Amino acid sequence: MRRSAGCCPGAPPRCRSMIRPGVWRVRARVERFIEPAILLLLAEGSTHGYELAAALTDLIPEGEVVDMGNLYRLLRGLEAEGLVDSVWSEEVPGPTKRVYELTEEGRHLLDDWSRSLESAYRTIGRFLERYEHYVRTKD
Amino acid sequence: MRRSAGCCPGAPPRCRSMIRPGVWRVRARVERFIEPAILLLLAEGSTHGYELAAALTDLIPEGEVVDMGNLYRLLRGLEAEGLVDSVWSEEVPGPTKRVYELTEEGRHLLDDWSRSLESAYRTIGRFLERYEHYVRTKD
DNA sequence: ACATATACAATGTATTTTACATATATACTT
């Protein structure tokens, strides 16, 4: 029997936690943001999952870390959709890497993600402006 | 037995769908964005769920609609957390309304959401700048 | 030679969020 508001009533959602009374740690995050981030990095140059994770730290929010498990799963998913291609590379030393490359399809998706992110950017901007206006004009 | 990439391999995620080959409808959305939107509107003035839904159209992305079911559920959740208070109002004609009011706790959460949204705003901005740089400098 | 650390890839699963469907009751209009 599941509760509408979570496992226990009054439990905070996963995007925030109370660090002390009246002060919250909130994480406003764009759903699936790592996908356009991957597409952009692969557009800049082919690479493999592990290296991608390192490069992603420049694009994801400060302090966040890349979940390797989900990253690999996502990459295989993108490949199943034909948005990226991969080959095993044994040329370089170390464990064999699966090197990913963006397809034409993937390149188009990157463009569409960017347009959508522009829209989200404006939506957040609208909120922030209205919030600041509220703060200025209250009392 | 569940597939890693979803119910059927190669199926697109819920945030995008292909409208024709090479062209996607992508929805970049902030997780739980409706929560800070509700808090801001209630900070501007107490109101009830149905009216809130109308006011929310100014804050949520263009073309999106408010899911009433989830809105009411979310409001009850916020109340269980002590972020909003509610009273039944039968003063006006029509079905009785549950009028919500922001608490001090809720006001603090609004401030923390805003700070987090500023951070998300910058994260998206970084992505867009880097994307535009890539577009300018490719080939 | 051996232990340990790191690079690299992948799977398993519970929880949370969201989309969508459905239920209920009142008031107003025609």
Added chain:
DNA sequence: AAGTATATATGTAAAATACATTGTATATGT
């Protein structure tokens, strides 16, 4: 009397995420 708008609410499947765990190859220190 029927239809529409107002108003609140629950049920549920699918998707996204966090977190845990597994497996293997290579490099490094002793």
